[in-house]
Amino acid sequence: MKFIISGGIATLADLILLFVLTDFFRIWYLFSAILAFIGSFFVSFYLQKFFTFRDAGRERIYRQMGQYLFVGLINLGLNTLGMYLAVEIFGVWYLLAQIIVTIIIAIFSFIIYETYIFVKKPESSLAEPESGKTLKVLIATGIYPPDYRGPATLLEALPRALIDKGIEVKIITYSFIKTRSEERGMVFRIKRGRIAALSQIRYLAKLWRLADWADEIYALDVYSAGYFTYLIKKIRGMKYVVRFVGDSAWETAVRNGWCCDYILDFQDKVYDKKIERLKARRKKVLLEADKIVAPSNFIGLVLEKIGVDKERVKVIYNSLDFSRYPFDENSVVSIKEKYGRGSKIIVSPGQLNPWKGFDGIIKIMPELMKELNLKINLLILGKGQEHDNLESLARERGVSKYVHFLGRIEHEKIMNYFKAADLFILNSNYEGMSHVLLEAMQSGTPIITTNRGGNPEVITDNETGLLVNYNNEAELLKAAKKILSDNDFAKKIAVNAKEKIKFFSWEKTVDETAETLRTVFKDRCQDQ
Numbered sequence: 001m002k003f004i005i006s007g008g009i010a011t012l013a014d015l016i017l018l019f020v021l022t023d024f025f026r027i028w029y030l031f032s033a034i035l036a037f038i039g040s041f042f043v044s045f046y047l048q049k050f051f052t053f054r055d056a057g058r059e060r061i062y063r064q065m066g067q068y069l070f071v072g073l074i075n076l077g078l079n080t081l082g083m084y085l086a087v088e089i090f091g092v093w094y095l096l097a098q099i100i101v102t103i104i105i106a107i108f109s110f111i112i113y114e115t116y117i118f119v120k121k122p123e124s125s126l127a128e129p130e131s132g133k134t135l136k137v138l139i140a141t142g143i144y145p146p147d148y149r150g151p152a153t154l155l156e157a158l159p160r161a162l163i164d165k166g167i168e169v170k171i172i173t174y175s176f177i178k179t180r181s182e183e184r185g186m187v188f189r190i191k192r193g194r195i196a197a198l199s200q201i202r203y204l205a206k207l208w209r210l211a212d213w214a215d216e217i218y219a220l221d222v223y224s225a226g227y228f229t230y231l232i233k234k235i236r237g238m239k240y241v242v243r244f245v246g247d248s249a250w251e252t253a254v255r256n257g258w259c260c261d262y263i264l265d266f267q268d269k270v271y272d273k274k275i276e277r278l279k280a281r282r283k284k285v286l287l288e289a290d291k292i293v294a295p296s297n298f299i300g301l302v303l304e305k306i307g308v309d310k311e312r313v314k315v316i317y318n319s320l321d322f323s324r325y326p327f328d329e330n331s332v333v334s335i336k337e338k339y340g341r342g343s344k345i346i347v348s349p350g351q352l353n354p355w356k357g358f359d360g361i362i363k364i365m366p367e368l369m370k371e372l373n374l375k376i377n378l379l380i381l382g383k384g385q386e387h388d389n390l391e392s393l394a395r396e397r398g399v400s401k402y403v404h405f406l407g408r409i410e411h412e413k414i415m416n417y418f419k420a421a422d423l424f425i426l427n428s429n430y431e432g433m434s435h436v437l438l439e440a441m442q443s444g445t446p447i448i449t450t451n452r453g454g455n456p457e458v459i460t461d462n463e464t465g466l467l468v469n470y471n472n473e474a475e476l477l478k479a480a481k482k483i484l485s486d487n488d489f490a491k492k493i494a495v496n497a498k499e500k501i502k503f504f505s506w507e508k509t510v511d512e513t514a515e516t517l518r519t520v521f522k523d524r525c526q527d528q
Contacts, residue, residue, distance in 0.1 A: 001205075002052040003110050004106045010044035039074065053118035066115045075105050113236055135521050136168045138214035140207060140225035144187065151220040151243070151433050156411070158323040159186070161510040167517065170205055170214070174199060174224075204228045211238055215521055216290075222246055230285045239520050240283060243293040247302060247434040249278035254354055255385065257507050259278035263430050267305035283307060290520045293513070295433035296454030314516050317457075318433045319509040322442050325412050327419050335420035339404070343375035344484055347421035347445075349414065349436045350428065351426075352384025357427030357450070359390060360471040365399040368480055376484075378403045379417060418443035422490075423483050428472045431455055438504055441497040446490040448479045449461075457506075464497040 017036035027035070047066050049055050055064075068452045139159065143152045159169045175189035183189075190203045207228050211217065217240040219226040229240045242256055245442035248515065250266045253259045253275050261269060268278065286292060287306050294300045295318045303313050339345050350356045358380055369376050380390070380403065387405060394403040409417060414436075416471035418424055424440040426449040431437075433454040439448050441458075447465035449455045459465040466482065483490045 003048070003106075003113075006044065006047035006052050007106065009047060010040045013043045014040035038469075041069065044068075048113055049118055053113060055118040058324040068113075071109060071117070072114055073108060077106070078105055079420060094217055098291050098347075111235060115237070129249060134166060134168050135518060136170075136213060136215045137162065137517055138207075138210050138217045139169060139171045139220065140229055141171065141173045141220040142224050144171060144189075145177065145411075146177070147175075147361070147370045151245070153320070153411060154318070156222070157324060157506070158510065158513070159444050161321070161506075162514055162517075163513040165510065167514060168471055170210060172203065172210055172225075174203065200224065200228075203441065204231075208232060210396065211236065214238075216517065218517060219243065219285075219289075221248070222285050226285045227281060230288050233288060239290045239292045241293060241520055242289040242376060243295075244286060244299060244303060245295050246299070246430070247306075249282055250430075251353075251355075252278060263302060264305060267302065273424040291516055293516060296457050298454040298457065299432045300459075300486055314512070316509055316512045316516070317504050318435055318438065319506045320435060321506040325415055325439075325444070328413070331413065331416040332420045335417055339377040339379060340420065343377050343402075343423045344372075344378050344423070345379060345381045346423045346425055346480070347381065347417050348425045348427065349381040349409075349417075350384075350426070351382050352380070352386040352390060354386060356386075356430035357471045358386065359393055359430060360427050360473055360476055361425055362390060362393050362397060362399065362403055364473055364480065365394075366397055367477055368484075369399075369402070371477075371481060372484055376402060379421070380405050381407075381409045381414060381417060383408050404426070415439050415443050418445050421445050423448065423480060425476075425480070426455070427468075427471060427476060428452065428455075433457065438501060441501045444494050444498050446483045447497060448476070448483065459497070460500075463493065465493055 014036050014321075017039045018029075018032050021032035021035055022029045025032075036465070045065055048068075049061075049064065068178050082104065083094070083097055086092040086101060087094050092100070093172035138197055139155070141151050141155060143154050145156050155171070159171060162169050170186055170188070172188045172190065176192055177189065178191075179187055179189045183258070188206055190206060191197055191198045198442060203224070207217075207225075211232055216228045217232070217238060219229040219240055219242045222242060222244060224366050226242050229238075232238050233240055247263055247266070250263045253266070253271070259266065259271060272303040283306055286303065286306060289312070292303060292308060294303060294313050294315050297315055298312050300310070300315055304310060338343070346361070348358060348361055350358075352358060361378060365376065365378060378399075390403075391400070391405065407419075418440045423444070424443075424445045424447045425438075426437060428434075429452055431450075431453040434449075437447065437449060437455065437458050441464070445511075447459060448468060449459055449465060450470045451461075451467040452470050456467060459467060461467040466479040468479050483493075495507055
């Protein structure tokens with residue numbers, strides 16, 4: 001906007017000078033045009049330098065002025081060539097042609113000014129953190145509390161933890177709510193509108209401005225925040241770290257029914273253009289990143305298949321600051337009284353997507369209740385596209401009154417459901433590194449999950465839980481019967497899981513994240 005305002009003021013100055021010199025001072029109009037051009041040139045140059053790009057340095061001002069004039073002369077040639085091609089070759093109306101050419105030249109000029117002419121010299125702010133410089137990190141994310149799911153869960157505590165480590169943090173996110181008063185100056189919420197493109201433009205513009213403040217960007221998704229961060233690096237040379245917790249290209253393809261391949265096989269196959277465009281875009285962002293944070297070795301393997309160099313991948317396991325989510329014993333008791341009187345409780349959380357395997361759990365319910373000769377209430381926590389299909393399946397299997405779709409549960413309350421349950425099941429085809437597994441381990445509830453994705457890095461079969469093949473009804477039924485009928489075994493694996501959760505410590509996650517960000521910053525200083 002400053003660039004456009006400066007250009008508009010310079011154009012207005014040119015027109016006013018031309019009019020005054022010609023009509024009031026009676027100077028020949030061509031000579032007036034030359035004088036007006038010179039005057040508007042200086043107006044434009046000083047506005048762009050000091051107002052738009054905030055380059056207060058004066059030691060290079062004459063060289064910059066010469067470069068600015070040279071770009072202006074190039075623009076004059078480009079304008080002439082563009083007008084000729086648009087009007088004479090492509091038959092575009094001359095006024096529309098001028099508008100199009102002007103926009104193209106403006107973008108070209110902006111990039112040259114920003115990346116070459118008005119680049120600020122490195123100052124003491126580029127010193128390494130050890131010398132007293134506070135590292136400034138801009139976190140770019142698509143979701144942030146009160147949103148839920150992976151990145152939002154992490155960001156409930158990470159920014160403040162990084163600040164405690166001596167790192168300054170600002171956050172930009174899409175949001176359905178306005179920035180709260182206590183967040184001002186730290187969190188910048190871009191409102192999600194009906195027209196996604198407008199929200200994305202506002203996000204990119206704000207991200208660009210905030211990048212002036214930051215030493216580096218930490219992007220927590222690949223497609224929007226990550227892609228915009230990639231563009232800023234290409235234009236401004238800014239370093240960035242990206243956190244890759246799962247392949248959205250695969251998720252989008254499976255969710256829309258475009259393919260049904262496993263995530264690892266998905267990386268090796270070639271699909272139609274719409275899928276390959278998704279794969280190419282996220283690959284571009286990942287290959288350009290200075291460092292990639294993966295939440296598990298499994299995601300590291302996915303990155304390797306995508307083509308990322310192992311040396312640029314840092315595995316930092318997910319963890320949670322459990323001190324922020326204490327159990328509410330009254331809520332636990334209330335859940336038990338509502339769903340557990342005379343019956344057992346199975347809880348299964350997650351978005352109701354095709355790969356989450358809720359259908360497999362519903363399918364074993366009739367046989368499980370018959371063989372154990374008891375009632376079982378299945379609590380499904382989450383929303384998603386499969387809701388109606390799962391409800392229909394429960395009716396078909398005659399267990400609709402035992403399957404409860406509770407929708408999205410607030411994150412600070414969800415662990416109460418885990419603690420109230422007799423069994424936790426995560427029957428998913430793919431998990432990068434599941435936060436809800438960690439929450440279930442902390443709650444002391446016995447766990448069944450699949451041997452897919454990062455799950456085996458968290459749960460050891462027969463020690464901290466039971467591992468089954470994805471959606472294998474026979475294995476799932478056998479495992480559920482084992483835990484619900486053998487109290488000693490259920491208690492043993494739950495106690496072991498609660499002990500193992502200490503390995504996934506919040507302090508370790510924060511320390512490794514801070515160190516990764518500092519390492520990239522040091523590399524930047526050396527490049528400078």
